Amino acid sequence: MTASATVAVAAGQAPARRRRRRSPAPLAAVPLLVFTAIAFGVPAAAMLDGALTTGDPATGATAYGTGNLTASLQGAYRTALLGSVELSATAAGLAALLGLPLAQAVVSSRSRALREAVLTASGVLANFGGVPLAFAFVATLGNSGVLTRRLGLTEHGWSLYSFWGLVLVYLYFLVPLMVLTIAPALDGLRTQWREAARNNGATTLQYWLHVALPVLAPSLLGGLVLLFGSAFAAYATAAAMVGSTVPLVTLQISDALSGNVLVGQENVALALSLDMVVVAGLVMAVHLPLQRRSSRWLD
DSSP states (O other), X not given: OHHHHHHHHHHHHHXXXXXXXXXXXXXXXXXXXXXXXXXXXXXHHHHHHHHTEEEOTTTOOEEEOSHHHHHHTSHHHHHHHHHHHHHHHHHHHHHHHHHHHHHHHHHHOSOHHHHHXXXXXXXXXXTOOSHHHHHHHHHXXXXXXXXXXXXXXXXXXXXXXXXXXXXXHHHHHHHHHHHHHHHHHHXXXXXXXXXXXXXXXXOHHHHIIIIIHHHHHHHHHHHHHHHHHHHHHOOHHHHHHTTTSSOOHHHHHHHHHHTSSSTTOHHHHHHHHHHHHHHHHHHHHHHHHHHHHHHHHHO
16 A cells, blocks of 8 residues: 555656656747847838828828828739739749759769758858859849850840849749759658659659659748748848839839838838738638648658
């Protein structure tokens, strides 16, 4: 009886000790939650308040309404929003098509040095953007660029300061980002799947069409969504390179805030920012389920 009682007491104390050890764990997330609330919550609340605040130019009175949101979806603002969506979708699609075979070549390579070099370079290039990237392309493929003059590209109708020129520049950092995104998923493809397909008489093309790509589909779509969001939010590169030549929502926000076109459109700029937040929210709503699904397949 004494031994049984001792075991029962020890069994009762063990969960209590585990509960005591686990109890401080949620407190570790408090600093992160506070930082998130300050860094993201306060600006988001200010943006929402400004987007819903309309003013009377005659009296200066302000009131809450949807006038700014309505204006952000009309005229030049609507054209810029659609232009950003078109540019982002085009650049993301091309980057996915180019990044997948490149990542597969790196993953399947037997050279560890080559793999590490490519992945390291991809990590650097994926974060290389803004004015330095625009200057590099202007100096190389601009109207007076080195390659433009030597190859006579201007005579063939080439212009860097256009929609397709901007797509080319975006590919510079989107393709490396795709390599970084899809490489872990390619690593998750098991060798046994390829061997089983080969033993059943499947060719390499049939293996990719019926085995590899269906398994990689969630990761591919998730990477495509991530590339779209990265291109959609880009500003400095386009501002330094094309200015207002290509209508983009980020450039319209900058013009509205600085009063380059019309004065007193700051709240319309906040409404445009809110439109971008909605698009980004839709992107994340698609990306997160795909990421969870791909992790179940490849774990």
